[in-house]
Amino acid sequence: MKGVTKVVIIGGGPGGYEAALVGQQLGGDVTLIERDGMGGAAVLTDCVPSKTLIATAEVLVRIETAKQLGLRVEGGIDAISVDDAAVNKRIVDLALAQSNDIAERLKSDGVKILKGRARLEGPRRVIAQLDNGDERFFDADIVLLATGTTPRELPDAPNDGERILNWKQLYALDQHPEKLIVVGSGVTGVEFASAYHALGCDVALVSSRKQVLPGQDSDAAAVLERAFTSRGIDIVGESRAAGARREGDSVIVTLTDGREIKGTHALFAVGAIPNTQDLGLESAGVNVTESGHIPVDRVSRTNVPGVYAAGDVTGVFPLASVAAMQGRIAMYHALGDAVTPLDIKQVSSNVFTSPEVATVGMTQEEADTGAIKVATVMVPMASNARSKMQNFRDGFVKLFCLPTTGIIVGGVIVAPRASELIHAVTLAVSQRITVDQFSQAFTVYPSMSGSVAEAARRLHRRDEELLTS
């Protein structure tokens, strides 16, 4: 009789801990080795802390519209001040509480958690240096690598943790920056630019491309740029940072064209590098790409039998939700359960700025290539009654469908709480729902979701002008 399958997981972020729960549920004997804390970077330093900060910033953005909504704030918005210590304490406490909740859940499900650093020493042999000084060896049937990434640092912008910072170091500041220079206008950069500006900082956003949010819907990026500019965020477009240096209480960011920007702090959000060094991958024969990621197939297999990988370390789609799904899929596959391979066309994601930008499935860029003929429509939020009531004028709903069948294949929503509105579109994409089926479902009146249904209704007759090619 075959014994219990021994599963060893390296890394306790969403990729690792969600896999551990499934592995244990399916009868595996699961050991999870984590270096920093349960929940990984997602919970301790990246996703959860940034969204907690943004929750505070959102309140201030709402208050800014008080006057337009007929409220009188004596002294104006300046009468409200930010208690930086309280904001940061709340963030750190909430992240730790979330990490503890995850650890408790894992323990109660029977997962063995070890604190330390692990690496492979052969295809399915793992060696762990534990924080208590012990060294442990494991001969596993299944290994899952879910070690995440580390912020990229520019060689000429040495991170000092005080004024030249990465996103993990922001919550240790006593006071929020007076003038923050955010370098990098990817999702991380724009989220922090939006949040810190709302918290009262002067913000300059150094954006290397023509538009912020490269790779995202360009109509959405345009709305965001307009919103940022009208609020007073200084977008330094088509500029690359060469380095940064300290000068007393200031930071000078130098651009590759020789210009200099002065601030009190600089946040570098210029991407991340996978944690694959010192992981013993060579000893196990696990392939690594030029960028250092571990290539996997749609059921999270690496090239070595029995060795799986999940999450940011794979470079598939660096989201907590995808990491978690890849981890679960790895266990379903490894432990012989029914498994649906990962389909990134069904992944919804959101940029937590003000307004939010949520997307799923087909993108405008893909539609524009003409490889697949689609019909598309864009409904401005400005005409939505709820939107007017809430004094929200920018934003839109964009839907893509196949012209012959009307099946919804993608969407973009730019609106407050777009992260919640996108779920209906995600469901439509995953279940291949048509625009007619979608628009037959009732929406609440008045509601912003009414505009999502309106977009579907407008695609009922997919006339020539709605076709992208």
Ligand SMILES: Cc1cc2nc3c(=O)[nH]c(=O)nc-3n(C[C@H](O)[C@H](O)[C@H](O)COP(=O)(O)OP(=O)(O)OC[C@H]3O[C@@H](n4cnc5c(N)ncnc54)[C@H](O)[C@@H]3O)c2cc1C
């Ligand atoms: C600022 C920011 C905000 C984000 N916001 C969102 C968001 O809102 N929504 C979203 O879906 N995604 C968000 N993301 C992305 C999300 O954080 C990542 O996709 C997610 O963390 C990936 O999970 P993971 O399990 O692959 O890795 P991680 O969460 O990075 O966890 C990996 C863990 O492995 C551990 N580890 C590494 N090497 C070893 C070793 N040798 N031995 C033992 N342990 C090891 C690390 O300590 C770490 O805890 C955000 C990212 C950033 C940077």
Ligand SMILES: NC(=O)c1ccc[n+]([C@@H]2O[C@H](COP(=O)([O-])OP(=O)(O)OC[C@H]3O[C@@H](n4cnc5c(N)ncnc54)[C@H](O)[C@@H]3O)[C@@H](O)[C@H]2O)c1
């Ligand atoms: N809300 C969310 O779900 C969320 C939030 C943050 C991050 N993430 C995930 O993390 C991934 C990575 O996002 P990111 O923004 O951290 O990294 P990124 O690699 O997507 O963006 C970094 C940006 O910095 C720019 N850059 C690089 N060097 C530069 C320089 N010297 N000067 C100026 N700009 C420079 C790059 O051109 C790029 O646009 C995202 O794709 C997303 O999946 C998700």
